[in-house]
Amino acid sequence: MVQYKLIYYPVRGLAETTRLILHYANVPYEDKHISFEEWPNMKTTTPFGQLPILEVDGKPLAQSFAIARFLAKKHGFAGKDDWESAQLDAIADFMKEDITTECRSYFMARMSCGEGDKDELHNTVFKTSMEKNMPVLEKLLKESGSGFFAKSGVSWVDFYIASFIETFERLIPSVMSVYKDLLKHKETVYALPQLKKYLESRPKTQF
Numbered sequence: 294m295v296q297y298k299l300i301y302y303p304v305r306g307l308a309e310t311t312r313l314i315l316h317y318a319n320v321p322y323e324d325k326h327i328s329f330e331e332w333p334n335m336k337t338t339t340p341f342g343q344l345p346i347l348e349v350d351g352k353p354l355a356q357s358f359a360i361a362r363f364l365a366k367k368h369g370f371a372g373k374d375d376w377e378s379a380q381l382d383a384i385a386d387f388m389k390e391d392i393t394t395e396c397r398s399y400f401m402a403r404m405s406c407g408e409g410d411k412d413e414l415h416n417t418v419f420k421t422s423m424e425k426n427m428p429v430l431e432k433l434l435k436e437s438g439s440g441f442f443a444k445s446g447v448s449w450v451d452f453y454i455a456s457f458i459e460t461f462e463r464l465i466p467s468v469m470s471v472y473k474d475l476l477k478h479k480e481t482v483y484a485l486p487q488l489k490k491y492l493e494s495r496p497k498t499q500f
């Protein structure tokens with residue numbers, strides 16, 4: 294049997310999609326957490342100086358999307374054919390480029406700005422980005438008609454989007470509460486029986 298070791302910080306972040314895939318597919322793996330103090334010593338030993346990494350029989354695979362696609366293809370939830378798989382990739386790229394990256398910039402800026410500037414930053418950077426991008430995701434979800442982003446049913450992209458919707462819901466509940474279809478999608482994903490045990494037992498982290 295293939296031995297998997299997922300290496301990441303003790304947060305959901307960019308590793309959570311992979312954790313959800315492995316639990317959904319019922320594949321055993323080691324979930325190795327690296328503390329923020331340990332990381333600098335390890336950084337130069339990794340392919341891109343970043344985490345997550347999935348070790349597959351001891352060989353490292355980096356980049357969260359490469360990892361997620363590798364596992365999703367192996368276990369049959371990367372779309373029903375090449376076309377659907379490419380459509381899913383497009384949605385994941387949109388989420389990563391246009392939403393997750395902008396949100397990361399927002400939180401970095403927020404951490405370093407003064408108390409008085411936070412509201413302005415919130416309304417300019419974050420709210421604008423959400424108002425532009427979230428309706429696009431909701432439209433795609435509606436068009437699929439399956440309750441998931443692919444017509445054929447659940448895929449790794451649902452795990453990716455649901456885990457970030459959870460993060461936004463925790464960090465900026467008032468902004469996120471408007472996007473009811475995405476919140477419902479997250480609930481649908483989190484209600485999958487294959488994920489129940491993991492979701493109940495995983496550590497509670499802010500992001």
Ligand SMILES: N[C@@H](CCC(=O)N[C@@H](CS)C(=O)NCC(=O)O)C(=O)O
Nearest residue numbers: 306307336342343344345356357358
């Ligand atoms: N494109 C990469 C981004 C990975 C990334 O940004 N990892 C961050 C944590 S979320 C990291 O390891 N930062 C530490 C560093 O750069 O030293 C992926 O999707 O895996």
